């Protein structure tokens with residue numbers, strides 16, 4: 001068995017004396033897709049930002065390919081593509097200009113910019129200001145920037161928000177390709193059916209704590225073909241419905 005690409009060991013985050021997440025443990029194998037599922041405020045974005053190195057845990061340790069952000073920021077960052085759940089796009093910049101800017105920062109050749117624009121179906125809109133784009137189109141720009149440098153680990157916060165059914169389907173196919181090319185993905189979602197379709201395993205979160213999960217294979221054995229709603233409710237002790 002290959003070593004896990006990501007290890008989150010008893011990680012927690014306290015902000016202004018408030019515990020946001022605690023006792024988070026995750027082990028993510030290379031070439032796998034993990035879904036973080038939970039309701040509003042469960043702590044999904046906080047965990048993803050900690051794994052991405054954007055914020056630091058106040059307790060515990062996080063390793064990506066045996067690297068820690070605090071010890072080797074540059075190499076750590078080279079492993080990661082991060083798609084935020086929200087982004088304030090600068091006024092006036094086109095999709096092509098923005099992606100070229102991000103590509104230059106990461107020393108990614110211009111030819112890759114055209115490639116990602118094509119992958120996310122925005123080649124024809126590349127000269128239009130992103131600030132005028134619809135929510136789904138902006139999501140596709142953010143997805144494009146996350147995959148620009150072909151990172152070993154793709155971290156995506158609510159990636160399917162705002163996508164229409166066509167792009168939802170395309171997104172599922174894109175992620176499967178990314179996995180088959182050997183990349184690893186962790187994403188958050190409220191949409192359990194999306195996690196069911198793409199993820200190899202899921203982690204359920206509630207009030208900043210992991211409250212269950214497992215591989216989709218295990219969960220299907222326990223709960224049938226569409227297991228996540230039942231499994232999630234059971235993990236919450238039937239106290240809440242997503």
Ligand SMILES: Nc1ncnc2c1ncn2[C@@H]1O[C@H](COP(=O)(O)OP(=O)(O)OP(=O)(O)O)[C@@H](O)[C@H]1O
Pocket residue numbers: 015020038039040041042043044045046047085
């Ligand atoms: N910088 C911060 N300062 C204070 N509270 C914060 C901060 N960041 C997150 N929180 C709080 O921590 C909790 C978890 O937030 P987080 O954004 O991680 O949840 P989430 O599961 O991603 O939620 P959603 O699905 O609504 O996006 C929320 O109650 C949020 O208000």
